[in-house]
Amino acid sequence: VTLVEKLYPEFAPNLSTARSPQAMNSALIKSYFAKKIGRKPEDIVVVSIMPCTAKKHEAKRKELSMNGLQDTDFVLTTRELGKLLRLKRVNMASLPPEEYDHPLGLSTGAGAIFGATGGVMEAAARTAYEITTGKKLDNVVLNDLRGFGKPGMAKEMTVELLTKEKKPINVKLAVVHGIGNARVLMEKIKKGEANYHFIEI
Known part of the structure:
Protein backbone atom coordinates (compact mmCIF):
# COMPACT_ATOMS: atom_id res chain seq x y z
CA VAL A 1 0.00 0.00 0.00
CA THR A 2 2.75 2.44 0.96
CA LEU A 3 4.64 1.68 -2.27
CA VAL A 4 1.59 2.65 -4.33
CA GLU A 5 0.82 5.69 -2.15
CA LYS A 6 4.36 7.07 -2.52
CA LEU A 7 5.48 6.01 -6.01
CA TYR A 8 2.36 5.10 -7.98
CA PRO A 9 -0.49 7.24 -6.57
CA GLU A 10 -2.38 7.01 -9.87
CA PHE A 11 -3.02 3.33 -9.03
CA ALA A 12 -4.31 4.03 -5.49
CA PRO A 13 -8.00 3.65 -6.57
CA ASN A 14 -7.14 0.08 -7.64
CA LEU A 15 -5.95 -1.00 -4.17
CA SER A 16 -8.06 -3.56 -2.36
CA THR A 17 -10.01 -2.32 0.63
CA ALA A 18 -9.36 -5.67 2.35
CA ARG A 19 -6.86 -5.63 5.18
CA SER A 20 -3.70 -7.73 5.16
CA PRO A 21 -3.78 -11.06 7.05
CA GLN A 22 -1.88 -9.39 9.92
CA ALA A 23 -4.33 -6.48 10.11
CA MET A 24 -7.40 -8.73 9.85
CA ASN A 25 -6.17 -11.07 12.56
CA SER A 26 -5.22 -8.26 14.94
CA ALA A 27 -8.58 -6.50 14.53
CA LEU A 28 -10.42 -9.79 15.15
CA ILE A 29 -8.38 -10.48 18.28
CA LYS A 30 -9.21 -7.07 19.78
CA SER A 31 -12.90 -7.21 18.85
CA TYR A 32 -14.52 -10.64 18.37
CA PHE A 33 -11.98 -12.64 20.38
CA ALA A 34 -11.87 -10.05 23.19
CA LYS A 35 -15.66 -10.38 23.60
CA LYS A 36 -15.44 -14.17 23.38
CA ILE A 37 -13.01 -14.37 26.32
CA GLY A 38 -14.58 -11.48 28.26
CA ARG A 39 -11.64 -9.06 28.05
CA LYS A 40 -11.35 -5.39 27.14
CA PRO A 41 -9.39 -4.71 23.92
CA GLU A 42 -7.00 -2.44 25.83
CA ASP A 43 -6.07 -5.39 28.08
CA ILE A 44 -4.90 -7.48 25.11
CA VAL A 45 -1.45 -7.15 23.56
CA VAL A 46 -1.13 -8.44 19.99
CA VAL A 47 2.38 -9.44 18.93
CA SER A 48 2.66 -10.34 15.27
CA ILE A 49 5.48 -12.56 13.95
CA MET A 50 6.04 -11.75 10.27
CA PRO A 51 8.79 -12.33 7.69
CA CYS A 52 8.43 -8.82 6.24
CA THR A 53 9.86 -5.72 7.94
CA ALA A 54 7.17 -3.61 6.20
CA LYS A 55 4.65 -5.07 8.66
CA LYS A 56 6.23 -2.92 11.39
CA HIS A 57 5.23 0.21 9.45
CA GLU A 58 1.82 -1.24 8.59
CA ALA A 59 1.04 -1.84 12.27
CA LYS A 60 1.46 1.91 12.97
CA ARG A 61 -1.00 3.09 10.29
CA LYS A 62 -3.79 5.22 11.77
CA GLU A 63 -6.54 3.40 9.88
CA LEU A 64 -5.49 0.14 11.57
CA SER A 65 -6.64 1.30 14.99
CA MET A 66 -9.90 1.74 16.84
CA ASN A 67 -10.60 4.40 19.46
CA GLY A 68 -6.90 5.31 19.58
CA LEU A 69 -5.85 1.70 20.20
CA GLN A 70 -3.61 0.09 17.56
CA ASP A 71 -4.85 -3.31 16.38
CA THR A 72 -1.29 -4.71 16.28
CA ASP A 73 0.85 -3.65 19.24
CA PHE A 74 4.23 -5.11 18.29
CA VAL A 75 5.74 -6.78 15.24
CA LEU A 76 8.76 -9.07 15.32
CA THR A 77 10.31 -10.38 12.15
CA THR A 78 10.92 -14.12 11.97
CA ARG A 79 14.64 -13.33 12.09
CA GLU A 80 14.18 -11.31 15.30
CA LEU A 81 12.19 -14.17 16.81
CA GLY A 82 15.00 -16.58 15.91
CA LYS A 83 17.56 -14.32 17.60
CA LEU A 84 15.35 -14.02 20.69
CA LEU A 85 14.97 -17.81 20.92
CA ARG A 86 18.76 -18.27 20.63
CA LEU A 87 19.36 -15.53 23.22
CA LYS A 88 17.00 -17.28 25.65
CA ARG A 89 18.56 -20.66 24.74
CA VAL A 90 15.26 -22.16 23.57
CA ASN A 91 15.99 -25.34 21.63
CA MET A 92 13.01 -25.67 19.27
CA ALA A 93 14.01 -29.21 18.29
CA SER A 94 13.67 -30.35 21.92
CA LEU A 95 10.13 -29.01 22.37
CA PRO A 96 7.37 -31.62 22.13
CA PRO A 97 5.01 -31.16 19.17
CA GLU A 98 1.50 -29.96 19.95
CA GLU A 99 -1.64 -28.88 18.14
CA TYR A 100 -2.13 -25.27 17.08
CA ASP A 101 -4.66 -23.23 19.00
CA HIS A 102 -7.95 -22.60 17.20
CA PRO A 103 -9.24 -19.54 19.08
CA LEU A 104 -11.58 -18.55 16.25
CA GLY A 105 -12.59 -22.09 15.29
CA LEU A 106 -11.49 -24.15 12.32
CA SER A 107 -10.69 -22.38 9.06
CA THR A 108 -11.24 -23.36 5.46
CA GLY A 109 -8.43 -24.52 3.20
CA ALA A 110 -8.41 -21.06 1.63
CA GLY A 111 -8.09 -19.51 5.09
Missing part, protein backbone atom coordinates in the same frame (compact mmCIF):
# COMPACT_ATOMS: atom_id res chain seq x y z
CA ALA A 112 -5.15 -21.77 5.91
CA ILE A 113 -3.11 -20.55 2.89
CA PHE A 114 -4.07 -16.87 3.24
CA GLY A 115 -0.76 -15.79 4.82
CA ALA A 116 1.50 -17.57 2.30
CA THR A 117 2.91 -15.85 -0.79
CA GLY A 118 0.18 -16.25 -3.40
CA GLY A 119 -2.29 -17.40 -0.74
CA VAL A 120 -4.56 -14.35 -0.86
CA MET A 121 -4.73 -14.61 -4.65
CA GLU A 122 -5.40 -18.34 -4.56
CA ALA A 123 -8.13 -17.96 -1.93
CA ALA A 124 -9.76 -15.16 -3.95
CA ALA A 125 -9.48 -17.09 -7.24
CA ARG A 126 -11.00 -20.23 -5.70
CA THR A 127 -13.88 -18.27 -4.19
CA ALA A 128 -14.55 -16.21 -7.34
CA TYR A 129 -14.50 -19.35 -9.49
CA GLU A 130 -16.95 -21.21 -7.26
CA ILE A 131 -19.30 -18.22 -6.91
CA THR A 132 -19.39 -17.36 -10.62
CA THR A 133 -19.50 -20.88 -12.05
CA GLY A 134 -21.26 -22.78 -9.27
CA LYS A 135 -18.53 -25.45 -9.52
CA LYS A 136 -15.52 -26.36 -7.42
CA LEU A 137 -12.08 -26.01 -8.99
CA ASP A 138 -10.70 -29.38 -10.13
CA ASN A 139 -7.16 -28.18 -9.38
CA VAL A 140 -7.61 -26.79 -5.87
CA VAL A 141 -3.92 -25.92 -5.54
CA LEU A 142 -3.16 -23.16 -8.03
CA ASN A 143 0.56 -23.96 -8.28
CA ASP A 144 1.15 -21.24 -10.88
CA LEU A 145 0.43 -18.62 -8.20
CA ARG A 146 2.02 -20.10 -5.08
CA GLY A 147 5.46 -19.33 -3.70
CA PHE A 148 8.27 -17.11 -4.91
CA GLY A 149 8.74 -16.32 -8.58
CA LYS A 150 11.97 -15.55 -10.40
CA PRO A 151 13.58 -12.19 -9.53
CA GLY A 152 11.89 -9.38 -11.44
CA MET A 153 9.15 -11.70 -12.69
CA ALA A 154 5.52 -12.11 -11.69
CA LYS A 155 3.93 -15.52 -11.28
CA GLU A 156 0.96 -15.45 -13.65
CA MET A 157 -2.19 -17.41 -14.27
CA THR A 158 -5.42 -16.93 -16.18
CA VAL A 159 -8.69 -18.24 -14.73
CA GLU A 160 -11.95 -18.40 -16.65
CA LEU A 161 -14.81 -16.92 -14.63
CA LEU A 162 -18.34 -15.89 -15.51
CA THR A 163 -19.70 -12.35 -15.60
CA LYS A 164 -23.04 -11.43 -13.96
CA GLU A 165 -24.59 -12.16 -17.34
CA LYS A 166 -23.00 -15.66 -17.18
CA LYS A 167 -20.62 -14.91 -20.06
CA PRO A 168 -17.10 -16.38 -19.81
CA ILE A 169 -14.26 -13.97 -19.08
CA ASN A 170 -10.56 -14.71 -18.76
CA VAL A 171 -9.20 -13.05 -15.63
CA LYS A 172 -5.44 -12.51 -15.61
CA LEU A 173 -3.81 -12.88 -12.18
CA ALA A 174 -0.30 -12.07 -10.98
CA VAL A 175 1.68 -12.60 -7.77
CA VAL A 176 5.01 -10.94 -6.97
CA HIS A 177 7.14 -11.35 -3.87
CA GLY A 178 9.07 -8.42 -2.40
CA ILE A 179 9.10 -4.68 -2.98
CA GLY A 180 11.87 -4.85 -5.62
CA ASN A 181 9.82 -7.25 -7.76
CA ALA A 182 6.69 -5.17 -7.12
CA ARG A 183 8.43 -2.07 -8.48
CA VAL A 184 9.51 -3.94 -11.63
CA LEU A 185 5.91 -5.08 -12.18
CA MET A 186 4.43 -1.64 -11.46
CA GLU A 187 6.80 -0.04 -13.97
CA LYS A 188 5.72 -2.56 -16.64
CA ILE A 189 2.07 -1.79 -15.93
CA LYS A 190 2.74 1.95 -16.00
CA LYS A 191 4.42 1.61 -19.43
CA GLY A 192 1.56 -0.53 -20.75
CA GLU A 193 3.80 -3.61 -21.04
CA ALA A 194 1.68 -5.69 -18.63
CA ASN A 195 -2.00 -5.81 -17.74
CA TYR A 196 -3.72 -7.77 -14.97
CA HIS A 197 -7.12 -7.86 -13.32
CA PHE A 198 -5.77 -8.78 -9.88
CA ILE A 199 -2.25 -8.55 -8.40
CA GLU A 200 -0.99 -9.80 -5.06
CA ILE A 201 2.22 -8.29 -3.68
Whole structure:
Protein backbone atom coordinates (compact mmCIF):
# COMPACT_ATOMS: atom_id res chain seq x y z
CA VAL A 1 0.00 0.00 0.00
CA THR A 2 2.75 2.44 0.96
CA LEU A 3 4.64 1.68 -2.27
CA VAL A 4 1.59 2.65 -4.33
CA GLU A 5 0.82 5.69 -2.15
CA LYS A 6 4.36 7.07 -2.52
CA LEU A 7 5.48 6.01 -6.01
CA TYR A 8 2.36 5.10 -7.98
CA PRO A 9 -0.49 7.24 -6.57
CA GLU A 10 -2.38 7.01 -9.87
CA PHE A 11 -3.02 3.33 -9.03
CA ALA A 12 -4.31 4.03 -5.49
CA PRO A 13 -8.00 3.65 -6.57
CA ASN A 14 -7.14 0.08 -7.64
CA LEU A 15 -5.95 -1.00 -4.17
CA SER A 16 -8.06 -3.56 -2.36
CA THR A 17 -10.01 -2.32 0.63
CA ALA A 18 -9.36 -5.67 2.35
CA ARG A 19 -6.86 -5.63 5.18
CA SER A 20 -3.70 -7.73 5.16
CA PRO A 21 -3.78 -11.06 7.05
CA GLN A 22 -1.88 -9.39 9.92
CA ALA A 23 -4.33 -6.48 10.11
CA MET A 24 -7.40 -8.73 9.85
CA ASN A 25 -6.17 -11.07 12.56
CA SER A 26 -5.22 -8.26 14.94
CA ALA A 27 -8.58 -6.50 14.53
CA LEU A 28 -10.42 -9.79 15.15
CA ILE A 29 -8.38 -10.48 18.28
CA LYS A 30 -9.21 -7.07 19.78
CA SER A 31 -12.90 -7.21 18.85
CA TYR A 32 -14.52 -10.64 18.37
CA PHE A 33 -11.98 -12.64 20.38
CA ALA A 34 -11.87 -10.05 23.19
CA LYS A 35 -15.66 -10.38 23.60
CA LYS A 36 -15.44 -14.17 23.38
CA ILE A 37 -13.01 -14.37 26.32
CA GLY A 38 -14.58 -11.48 28.26
CA ARG A 39 -11.64 -9.06 28.05
CA LYS A 40 -11.35 -5.39 27.14
CA PRO A 41 -9.39 -4.71 23.92
CA GLU A 42 -7.00 -2.44 25.83
CA ASP A 43 -6.07 -5.39 28.08
CA ILE A 44 -4.90 -7.48 25.11
CA VAL A 45 -1.45 -7.15 23.56
CA VAL A 46 -1.13 -8.44 19.99
CA VAL A 47 2.38 -9.44 18.93
CA SER A 48 2.66 -10.34 15.27
CA ILE A 49 5.48 -12.56 13.95
CA MET A 50 6.04 -11.75 10.27
CA PRO A 51 8.79 -12.33 7.69
CA CYS A 52 8.43 -8.82 6.24
CA THR A 53 9.86 -5.72 7.94
CA ALA A 54 7.17 -3.61 6.20
CA LYS A 55 4.65 -5.07 8.66
CA LYS A 56 6.23 -2.92 11.39
CA HIS A 57 5.23 0.21 9.45
CA GLU A 58 1.82 -1.24 8.59
CA ALA A 59 1.04 -1.84 12.27
CA LYS A 60 1.46 1.91 12.97
CA ARG A 61 -1.00 3.09 10.29
CA LYS A 62 -3.79 5.22 11.77
CA GLU A 63 -6.54 3.40 9.88
CA LEU A 64 -5.49 0.14 11.57
CA SER A 65 -6.64 1.30 14.99
CA MET A 66 -9.90 1.74 16.84
CA ASN A 67 -10.60 4.40 19.46
CA GLY A 68 -6.90 5.31 19.58
CA LEU A 69 -5.85 1.70 20.20
CA GLN A 70 -3.61 0.09 17.56
CA ASP A 71 -4.85 -3.31 16.38
CA THR A 72 -1.29 -4.71 16.28
CA ASP A 73 0.85 -3.65 19.24
CA PHE A 74 4.23 -5.11 18.29
CA VAL A 75 5.74 -6.78 15.24
CA LEU A 76 8.76 -9.07 15.32
CA THR A 77 10.31 -10.38 12.15
CA THR A 78 10.92 -14.12 11.97
CA ARG A 79 14.64 -13.33 12.09
CA GLU A 80 14.18 -11.31 15.30
CA LEU A 81 12.19 -14.17 16.81
CA GLY A 82 15.00 -16.58 15.91
CA LYS A 83 17.56 -14.32 17.60
CA LEU A 84 15.35 -14.02 20.69
CA LEU A 85 14.97 -17.81 20.92
CA ARG A 86 18.76 -18.27 20.63
CA LEU A 87 19.36 -15.53 23.22
CA LYS A 88 17.00 -17.28 25.65
CA ARG A 89 18.56 -20.66 24.74
CA VAL A 90 15.26 -22.16 23.57
CA ASN A 91 15.99 -25.34 21.63
CA MET A 92 13.01 -25.67 19.27
CA ALA A 93 14.01 -29.21 18.29
CA SER A 94 13.67 -30.35 21.92
CA LEU A 95 10.13 -29.01 22.37
CA PRO A 96 7.37 -31.62 22.13
CA PRO A 97 5.01 -31.16 19.17
CA GLU A 98 1.50 -29.96 19.95
CA GLU A 99 -1.64 -28.88 18.14
CA TYR A 100 -2.13 -25.27 17.08
CA ASP A 101 -4.66 -23.23 19.00
CA HIS A 102 -7.95 -22.60 17.20
CA PRO A 103 -9.24 -19.54 19.08
CA LEU A 104 -11.58 -18.55 16.25
CA GLY A 105 -12.59 -22.09 15.29
CA LEU A 106 -11.49 -24.15 12.32
CA SER A 107 -10.69 -22.38 9.06
CA THR A 108 -11.24 -23.36 5.46
CA GLY A 109 -8.43 -24.52 3.20
CA ALA A 110 -8.41 -21.06 1.63
CA GLY A 111 -8.09 -19.51 5.09
CA ALA A 112 -5.15 -21.77 5.91
CA ILE A 113 -3.11 -20.55 2.89
CA PHE A 114 -4.07 -16.87 3.24
CA GLY A 115 -0.76 -15.79 4.82
CA ALA A 116 1.50 -17.57 2.30
CA THR A 117 2.91 -15.85 -0.79
CA GLY A 118 0.18 -16.25 -3.40
CA GLY A 119 -2.29 -17.40 -0.74
CA VAL A 120 -4.56 -14.35 -0.86
CA MET A 121 -4.73 -14.61 -4.65
CA GLU A 122 -5.40 -18.34 -4.56
CA ALA A 123 -8.13 -17.96 -1.93
CA ALA A 124 -9.76 -15.16 -3.95
CA ALA A 125 -9.48 -17.09 -7.24
CA ARG A 126 -11.00 -20.23 -5.70
CA THR A 127 -13.88 -18.27 -4.19
CA ALA A 128 -14.55 -16.21 -7.34
CA TYR A 129 -14.50 -19.35 -9.49
CA GLU A 130 -16.95 -21.21 -7.26
CA ILE A 131 -19.30 -18.22 -6.91
CA THR A 132 -19.39 -17.36 -10.62
CA THR A 133 -19.50 -20.88 -12.05
CA GLY A 134 -21.26 -22.78 -9.27
CA LYS A 135 -18.53 -25.45 -9.52
CA LYS A 136 -15.52 -26.36 -7.42
CA LEU A 137 -12.08 -26.01 -8.99
CA ASP A 138 -10.70 -29.38 -10.13
CA ASN A 139 -7.16 -28.18 -9.38
CA VAL A 140 -7.61 -26.79 -5.87
CA VAL A 141 -3.92 -25.92 -5.54
CA LEU A 142 -3.16 -23.16 -8.03
CA ASN A 143 0.56 -23.96 -8.28
CA ASP A 144 1.15 -21.24 -10.88
CA LEU A 145 0.43 -18.62 -8.20
CA ARG A 146 2.02 -20.10 -5.08
CA GLY A 147 5.46 -19.33 -3.70
CA PHE A 148 8.27 -17.11 -4.91
CA GLY A 149 8.74 -16.32 -8.58
CA LYS A 150 11.97 -15.55 -10.40
CA PRO A 151 13.58 -12.19 -9.53
CA GLY A 152 11.89 -9.38 -11.44
CA MET A 153 9.15 -11.70 -12.69
CA ALA A 154 5.52 -12.11 -11.69
CA LYS A 155 3.93 -15.52 -11.28
CA GLU A 156 0.96 -15.45 -13.65
CA MET A 157 -2.19 -17.41 -14.27
CA THR A 158 -5.42 -16.93 -16.18
CA VAL A 159 -8.69 -18.24 -14.73
CA GLU A 160 -11.95 -18.40 -16.65
CA LEU A 161 -14.81 -16.92 -14.63
CA LEU A 162 -18.34 -15.89 -15.51
CA THR A 163 -19.70 -12.35 -15.60
CA LYS A 164 -23.04 -11.43 -13.96
CA GLU A 165 -24.59 -12.16 -17.34
CA LYS A 166 -23.00 -15.66 -17.18
CA LYS A 167 -20.62 -14.91 -20.06
CA PRO A 168 -17.10 -16.38 -19.81
CA ILE A 169 -14.26 -13.97 -19.08
CA ASN A 170 -10.56 -14.71 -18.76
CA VAL A 171 -9.20 -13.05 -15.63
CA LYS A 172 -5.44 -12.51 -15.61
CA LEU A 173 -3.81 -12.88 -12.18
CA ALA A 174 -0.30 -12.07 -10.98
CA VAL A 175 1.68 -12.60 -7.77
CA VAL A 176 5.01 -10.94 -6.97
CA HIS A 177 7.14 -11.35 -3.87
CA GLY A 178 9.07 -8.42 -2.40
CA ILE A 179 9.10 -4.68 -2.98
CA GLY A 180 11.87 -4.85 -5.62
CA ASN A 181 9.82 -7.25 -7.76
CA ALA A 182 6.69 -5.17 -7.12
CA ARG A 183 8.43 -2.07 -8.48
CA VAL A 184 9.51 -3.94 -11.63
CA LEU A 185 5.91 -5.08 -12.18
CA MET A 186 4.43 -1.64 -11.46
CA GLU A 187 6.80 -0.04 -13.97
CA LYS A 188 5.72 -2.56 -16.64
CA ILE A 189 2.07 -1.79 -15.93
CA LYS A 190 2.74 1.95 -16.00
CA LYS A 191 4.42 1.61 -19.43
CA GLY A 192 1.56 -0.53 -20.75
CA GLU A 193 3.80 -3.61 -21.04
CA ALA A 194 1.68 -5.69 -18.63
CA ASN A 195 -2.00 -5.81 -17.74
CA TYR A 196 -3.72 -7.77 -14.97
CA HIS A 197 -7.12 -7.86 -13.32
CA PHE A 198 -5.77 -8.78 -9.88
CA ILE A 199 -2.25 -8.55 -8.40
CA GLU A 200 -0.99 -9.80 -5.06
CA ILE A 201 2.22 -8.29 -3.68
